[in-house]
Amino acid sequence: MTERLVVIGGDAAGMSAASQARRRRPVDDLEIIAFERSNWVSYSACGEPYHVAGYVERLESLVARTPQQFGAMDIDVRTRHEVTEVDLARRVVVARDLEEGRNFFTGFDQLMIATGAKPLRPGIAGVDLDGVHELRTLDDASQLRQIADSRKGNVVVVGGGYIGLEAAEAFHIQGWNVTVVTSGRRVLDRTLHSDLGQKVVDAMRRVGIDVVLGTRVECINGTDQVESVGCTDATYRADVVVLGLGSEPEVELARAAGIAVGPTGAIAVDDHQRTGSSGVWSAGDCAEAMHRVTGKPVNIHLGTIANKAGRVAGINLGGDDAVFPGVLGTAITKICDTEVSSTGLRLIEAQAEGFDAVEGRATGTTTAGYYPTASEITISTVAERRTGRIIGAEIVGGSGAAKRIDVFATAIWSNMTVQDLAWVDLAYAPPFSGVWDLIHISARNAARLALR
């Protein structure tokens, strides 16, 4: 008898699950229908700032696979369809066709909830004015690109996280006057040590982006169109405002259906991506994931996690057995000439989790010091005192710096100690590092503190 899988949400997690399930079960064994509220499925939200900046010309480049391509795989994708209700007892969802304005029921045997996250919006006057944008969906990216191309003016970016800073740089590249306002004392302060975040601020200011720290947005002013942003420190002229205040898991549908939500506010899942409700799966920004350092559930909104967890769900839906091994929250970006990355726990997070933790810090050059492309790099390694177990790392530096974080992610993954990492046979040639990579030196410095 043919089963039916209904997927709610057609981005990374949902479509990875659908694809993996389809590979393992033919259409006469498993029918797959995916509902997606927007016009697009399976796209790279992370690529959007580069479309706005003009680095990526065609919006379609950001789409990994179209509904038509999924159709050819016998995955029935319905864009502009929003699921408004899930009835677990009757095993049906109610979907609304947003184009035609009608609701209909669709039955399911298996349900994959991949509703993702929604942007946080400040509860202030003026957020609904024309010219106030987010940068989340491809439609957002398309609009902002058209605006950035069509004229030049003042843009105020609210928020100092990854998306905010990437949007700021995109408008800067497009020739706009850019002001970033954030309540944080630094930028990227949820992933970086405070003083490393300052290096990113410096990089942005060097190119002329105005970064205002420690201010709060009180109101957005304008009649129909935004005209300025009122902050606690000053009022900033704005033809466009981009809100980059982070996001929260989109769980209303799941919660209303009685699907269990975990301590983070996201949908609780086991290591097979099963929710607490039989035949209901979840993955991606709306779901929790186990943090490998703490062993606790976290809810981190990253495409890497969504793709991996979605893949695990799909393999299991397909009848094979896959275990999601957890996350470290590894993240990376490039802001102006400065690369930034982090993995695991920051020192203050480690301490808050009860670790007796130390931080080994090292500053040097990305290549041999005498090589012409040498630029500064700083690595911070966080380790547990006595054992030396690596629990986190952060990197800030010039070209070639930040992808080194993958060594730390791999080391944390395998419970390596800083004593071990300090001797690993890493690659050296003058265009790539010093003979001791700064990874070694940072780990050695951490070992010295951890074992003292």
Place this chain on the structure above:
Amino acid sequence: MTERLVVIGGDAAGMSAASQARRRRPVDDLEIIAFERSNWVSYSACGEPYHVAGYVERLESLVARTPQQFGAMDIDVRTRHEVTEVDLARRVVVARDLEEGRNFFTGFDQLMIATGAKPLRPGIAGVDLDGVHELRTLDDASQLRQIADSRKGNVVVVGGGYIGLEAAEAFHIQGWNVTVVTSGRRVLDRTLHSDLGQKVVDAMRRVGIDVVLGTRVECINGTDQVESVGCTDATYRADVVVLGLGSEPEVELARAAGIAVGPTGAIAVDDHQRTGSSGVWSAGDCAEAMHRVTGKPVNIHLGTIANKAGRVAGINLGGDDAVFPGVLGTAITKICDTEVSSTGLRLIEAQAEGFDAVEGRATGTTTAGYYPTASEITISTVAERRTGRIIGAEIVGGSGAAKRIDVFATAIWSNMTVQDLAWVDLAYAPPFSGVWDLIHISARNAARLALR
């Protein structure tokens, strides 16, 4: 009572040992004398091609620390002094002052042998003609740079290894006509799969470097000055010849003293860098090191290994306890626009060592495919069948490709499997990788074959 440490060879291994010993033992406890045949100590041989190319202007930039700086650390460095004999019974060395032409005896309590390696020279007519060079010492680099600057002409590089190709590119950058001749069917064929080496050949040919594979040098022609190189396929005009045929450990002194040499032909050492003779230590190109994949001794000439092993010797000489954890032979370079790296065992090496091994291959882009700097990258992952244990990897690709090898080195170091590596939380943003890094895909492909 004050002991005396004599160090033979003043480059990475010898001077690392001296520095670490000094840090732990003051001069009234340990006197340190280092003899070095050349004019230079503690220099970066790996940086020499970049001096020849003109990327690094000052030769002195390649020197990590001068004899004067060592002197300030109470390490007595004697350049232009060659140790000609070691007498273990009487605990003395005979050193020859090459400037003044006299020999003298120096007693020792501890002896560090760091004599390094010497270039292999072909046993053919003409190798001693003017214009035939090696690129090994700083003096070699200085000469070649002067030649490259002073005129333009034809250079023939003999050998398709790292140094040969780096020298070839250096002369190309300097505007010379460059021909590389090698007996190999590919370049870098001691570290790369044959077809990956071809990508390096292609990169060199694209810029106009002539690469002649599968030929053999029969003679170097000329009266006083080299005029041409006679190969089995043709004769190549040459104003300069650079020999890059690899190197062998410099062990005559040790062997004559009765210090045990291992199966590789290099000095046998334990995991503390002790030789078989009491109070005699060795590290660097002249010494063996344990390969972590095979558990067997190897002799690989890399600055990384020399620095680490020298450091271990020095820590132990200083009275602390350090264990050299072994090597993977991780190596990296950049030839024209193409980066190359490898670690662990190649497939054919693994098979020769008795591993039932498989190779997972993946080709993709260094960044997100749509990002403007995307270039091709290929990763080969070698794993043991059934267990999936990672035993080697190779990477060839554009900018940002090759340093990924460090993830494999770290994974091999901690006995990770390809099944594990396929899920590690590696960093992703469009300027740095796809959402699945090619590391994941290569590991996944290897897992598929290993576990089939």
